[in-house]
Amino acid sequence: MKTRIVLAVAGVGVGLWGLWLLLGALELPALIRLPIWLGGAVVADDFILVPLTVGVGWLVTRWSAGPDRHRTVGAVRTTLLYVGITSLIAVPLLLRQGKGVNPTVLPRDYLRDWLLLEAMIILGGAAGYFFTLRRSRASSGDIGGR
């Protein structure tokens, strides 16, 4: 209990210090708009990104109930997840492509590189898919193939 109290008191102190810094550094209009951005960040995470993941996960799980699919669902799920996370990080790069403040900022062809990256991930996923399919079929007279 003592550890918890120390942690909580330290946490409140450190957090208030951050708030104090914020109040000292930001002008009133910025202080008013900051909570809107903070709220937007929560909405983006808790009401868009995570529900999207939950939803896709639900679809994949449903799909995996089909015959033989339990063998390959891992490859499908991992591929989708990797495509999703790399695409999420690529969004700002794609939006700002060609709009860097000078030519050394964002110097790549991000559209091409993003498509290449996703193609590699999907190829890797497909390789995993066929590999697990073959291996589990070869090794299984059993039903579950686990």
Next chain:
Amino acid sequence: MKLPAPPTEKSFPSPLHHPRVATVIGRWLAVAVTICFLTGLYSHFTQDTPSWLPIPSRPASLYRVTQGLHVLSGTVAVPLLLAKLWTVYPKLFAKPPWPPSRQALATMLERASILVLVSAMALELLIGFLNTLQWYPWPFPFRQTHYALAWIIVGALLVHLAVKLPLIRANWRRTDEKVPDSLPPAITGLTRRGLFRTVAGAATLVGITSVGQSAPAFGPVAVLAPRKPNIGPQGLPVNRTAEAAGVTGIDENWRFMIMGPQQLFYTLDELRALPQSRSELPIACVEGWSQGARWEGIRIRDLLELSGAPVHSRVRVVSMEKGGFYATSELPPDFAADPLTLLALRLNGGELALDHGFPARIIAPNRPGVLQTKWVHRLEVIA
């Protein structure tokens, strides 16, 4: 028509919404946040050094490493944070406590602390990443907000740990994994270990495709990084161009000036005639990118001696840059005296490009790029 009922905590059947999973991913996220916070503090203090804190000039590549780690750990924290939020997502739909009681109040406070933690961390990662693109679409100053939010995050995180400590302790080591009755694991597929591998894989993938902006060996695959370390004039990226700084070059009346015990004036040719030294030093920017380079020029300590000042002097560096935060910088005594610190005239075998600070710039070890002042025309010995 009847609307479907809103989800409740029980609407999420996956056994991976479990405190053990939250504990493991939370640990990983805590490592990333700790690295990010400490390297961020270090970066803040190198730019805004309090008098009680001596920052050493060696190791020369320290800032390159810490700032590369700062941006890397922040980027890798994106998949980790999303995984953590996914794991605890059902909690979002837990019934608000009712009727009011002490317990209900505690629950509300805990939820408020989590709201602070999640919102601050999500926004911090977003603005941090967009800053590496030098994109600032928000209506508040980046640096101050990023710094203050970091303290708020650490505070909220400590409170979160205090609240969850018994749960974390109970799940610190592997716990029994319950297999749900309805769907065997061969069909739902994902075990805890499988999830951990997948999340670790996602974080690794994001890391490998972005670390190349600070580690040039990974440059070719840094497809998710806003910089490529070898792109730019003379093989070096630029943050602030001469045009953006309002600098057009020099005419024949240009003189470099040292204001010490003696005031000295040099033309560019006279500077070139002084004893030249070489330094292999990186430019390491606060945005996380860095690149090593070969510099040639006059040691600052030599210039100080010429003007009759002790080599351990505090030196103000004044640029021809018009306005801006970084038109002047200060070299603390240790940096001025370091033999690697140069008034550089040449870069990678050629005369400095205008965008790299022609005719003369500062290059010092273990310094953020913003303090490597370009287009220097005056040094003032201040102590």
